[in-house]
Amino acid sequence: MIIIYLISRLYSQGIKSFPAYIPLRIGYSFFLLDKMSSKQQALQVLTDAEQRSPPIDQAFILFKYKKVIEDEIAENQNDLQTDAIIDLEGEASFMHNYRLCQAYIEKCCLLHMEFWSQIQEDQPDLARINDLGSKISLAIKITDVQWNKLRKTNPNNAKGYRLYGKYLVEILHNREKGEELITKAAKLSEMSAGNPNFNVFAERDLSDESMPTIIISGEQQRFGLINSINAAAASLFGYTKTELLSKNNIPL
Numbered sequence: 001m002i003i004i005y006l007i008s009r010l011y012s013q014g015i016k017s018f019p020a021y022i023p024l025r026i027g028y029s030f031f032l033l034d035k036m037s038s039k040q041q042a043l044q045v046l047t048d049a050e051q052r053s054p055p056i057d058q059a060f061i062l063f064k065y066k067k068v069i070e071d072e073i074a075e076n077q078n079d080l081q082t083d084a085i086i087d088l089e090g091e092a093s094f095m096h097n098y099r100l101c102q103a104y105i106e107k108c109c110l111l112h113m114e115f116w117s118q119i120q121e122d123q124p125d126l127a128r129i130n131d132l133g134s135k136i137s138l139a140i141k142i143t144d145v146q147w148n149k150l151r152k153t154n155p156n157n158a159k160g161y162r163l164y165g166k167y168l169v170e171i172l173h174n175r176e177k178g179e180e181l182i183t184k185a186a187k188l189s190e191m192s193a194g195n196p197n198f199n200v201f202a203e204r205d206l207s208d209e210s211m212p213t214i215i216i217s218g219e220q221q222r223f224g225l226i227n228s229i230n231a232a233a234a235s236l237f238g239y240t241k242t243e244l245l246s247k248n249n250i251p252l
Helices: 002-017 022-034 039-050 057-121 126-153 158-170 177-190 233-235
Strands: 215-216 228-229
Touching: 002 022, 002 039, 022 039, 022 057, 039 057, 057 126, 057 177, 126 158
Parallel strands: none
Antiparallel strands: 215 228
16 A cells, blocks of 8 residues: 555656656546546546647547546446435335235234134133134244344344334344344444444454555544554565554654
8 A cells, every 4th residue: 555655656746747758647547547546536637647748649548548547437337326216216215125024914913813812711712722823823923034134134224123023022022132233223324324333443353454454444443543553564664564554644
């Protein structure tokens, strides 16, 4: 990362020193595109080069690569629109499975109520109790299958965990598992609400990263502190990982 930053600075200084040298600008645009994945900035560099009245052969190169980048940007925008459609379809699928799960839970609840009502009769109908018991067992299995479908549709939606957790606690009296799901729902709600105390990178392991990598905190209370760093990055600065963790990145 440091090397890429230094090369970028060299290109910038070179262009300032030799603003009319078009091959340097073309090389810089390739660098931005290939090493920094910055299509918009690469496109701007090529556009600036075009405005300097380059020779016909260089003008053709500029036109050609501008067209390639513009097509890629347009394609990415189309992909984003497609992703938005997929997100809407995913939400619709989740709500469909959620309503089905809710309906099965309600059915299971009604069967349990009728079962216990029969048990409390002075002369309970044993055949009816046996029939209700079979229906309850089947309803529980169907609800469980529907819950798994719901969870697969969107494994990070708090609403589903809260629904099934309350079902486990209040209907099946499985308090341990139910409260575990309700707690998970609460955590997911905090994450989606942008809880400032939640740090998505806090436990990320960078040991397998081959390139020097540092993750800096953007939280208000830890702003600018190093959350994670791998050995490759630490060695660049002449420190160990332990010496740099939770330290301010400014002195580096």
